[in-house]
Amino acid sequence: MNQSYPLRIVILMLTPIIILLLGCNNDQVETTTTNPTVQSEYQEIHRPQFHFTPKANWMNDPNGMYYYEGKYHLFYQYFPDSTVWGPMHWGHAESTDLVNWDHLPIALYPDSIGCIFSGGAVVDVNNTSKLGTTENPPIVATFTHHDFKGEKAKSNDFQKQSIAYSLDGGSEWIKYKNNPVIPNSEKIKDFRDPKVVWHESTQKWILVLAAYDKVKLYSSPNLTDWEFVSDFGIEGDTRLWECPDLFPMKVEGTDEYKWVLIVSIQKDAPNEGTATSYFIGDFDGKEFKSEIESQEWLDWGTDNYAFVTWNNVPKEDGRILGIGWMSNWQYAQIVPTTSWRSAMTLPRELKLVKSEESYSLHSLPVSEFQTLRGKTTAFDAMNITDEKVLEGTFSASQSELDLTVDLKKTTASSFGIKLQNGLGENLLVKFDKNESKMYVDRTNSRKEKFSDEFFQNVHSAPVDFGEEKMNIRLIIDAASIEIFINEGELSFTSIFFPTKDFDTISLFAEGGVWSIDDSKVHSLNSIWKEKN
Ligand code: FRU
Secondary structure, three states: OOOOHHHHHHHHHOOOHHHHHHOOOOOOOOOOOOOOOOOOOOOOOOOOOOOOOOOOEEEEEEEEEEEEOOEEEEEEEEEOOOOOOOOOEEEEEEEOOOOOOEEEEEEEOOOOOOEEEEEEEEEOOOOOOOOOOOOOOOEEEEEEEEOHHHHHOOOOOOEEEEEEEEOOOOOOOEEOOOOOOEOOOOOOOOEEEEEEEEEOOOOEEEEEEEEOOEEEEEEEOOOOOOEEEEEEEOOOOOOOEEEEEEEEEEEOOOOOEEEEEEEEEOOOOOOOOOEEEEEEEEEOOOOEEEOOOOOEEOOOOOOOEEEEEOEOOOOOOOOEEEEEEOOOOOOHHHOOOOOEEOOEOOOEEEEEEEOOOOEEEEEEEOHHHHHHEEEEEEEOOEEEOOEEEOOOOOEOOEEEEEEEEEOOOOOOOEEEEEEEOOOOOEEEEEEEOOOOEEEEEOOOOOOOOOOHHHHHOOEEEEOOOOOOEEEEEEEEEOOEEEEEEOOOOEEEEEEOOOOOOOOEEEEEEEOOOEEEEEEEEEEEOOOOHHHO
16 A cells, blocks of 8 residues: 555665664664765765755655744754665754755654654744743644554554654754654554644644545644544545645735645656645635646656745745755665765745636745856847857856747747766757647766666656747756746756766757747856855
């Protein structure tokens, strides 16, 4: 029934014996992140220069994000003893601007109930939990306790929901004495990733968690006593759902509010493997009713999973901000990075847009990201008929391209952007007008293949070429490309690992002329260089 864990456990068995010895049921397992082989300069091959990565070792989902007293907190699934998945802790980092990050000590360690799987955190401003005071509100994290011993013994109730709280803004965490707060009485094997939101009209907290092929909703006046209220799923769906998130959102340009339910899907996403999806609808404090016809994809690429949002972003800011894990369970544990594995996507702002037919979520890098721009190379209008190398003051593996395509004048049947190095390795982003599609081809991005799934298929997403202009924004870091079409109407995230960094960007057109109005390439600064 569970497609994910057997595979991960096989890989886990190949990891150092220490993992098996540590297990997950030790009280406050003493672990250390010091690893003599780790280069801490953040300059290793494939090391992202402006995406969040842990200094060393394994990271997956973003967890427990909240804003408090001028700082955005980011926690994450972390295994401090290896570069592959193992007994999970919550790593911790903070930022004042969502661009530069400071690493903090591990926030949550495995304990006698289990290790610490994904979840969220809320600032309990009115001290409903009575775990702090109104003057000094507690921050309450909700997470899944995963008990490996129970899993091995096939008990089926080895995942339970627990809480921990912090009374100092997020440095020290205290596990709640009556954990778990939601035991797994129905014995559901996949029962995890609790995320909480405040529901204003019923004055209750709502917790959403993934229960195999659906989500379950619970409500509580105080974050400690939870009552089951409803299920939400798609009839006949048998895929594994993970990392849900539920929140209200204002529709752009109106006073209308809708509820958004984000769900990550572990298998059979549009480009295979894992991806993040969403539903939009109404929520009355008990039941979520989707209003869009089908589940939609927040990001069409292969590498934006477990995307969830920040809690407690100030009302005057008003943005819905989130971040995803920039990898895919198909190959996350075997990508050829050295001392660490995985990066997060850029933090993104979500926008809820209503068109004549329906609602949709758009996503864009947060505006703060622009502070990383260095020199800008501007290009006059261009007509590409074959291939043109872009030259200017930027490095191909750390840059941002902003192209405005004149679709009326463009006669090319396909056109696109190519990143390449002198070893004949490349990555293509190609737009096909006849097929109304964008393709991302990383099949030739590295000579030495490390995984079949990573290299075997060209990935695609639907693109509407019906307008007069189309904006293409590409953000390239050492090992990733994030593509945003028309202000985030479509977003597509893909990772890659060339043997040598890509050093050339070119534009190409096939079967006619690709007409581009203004375009710019920004060089981007590293967020790590001076810090280590
Ligand atoms: C999603 C996930 C979660 C789980 C965590 C374990 O990537 O499988 O469902 O809590 O990873 O690390």
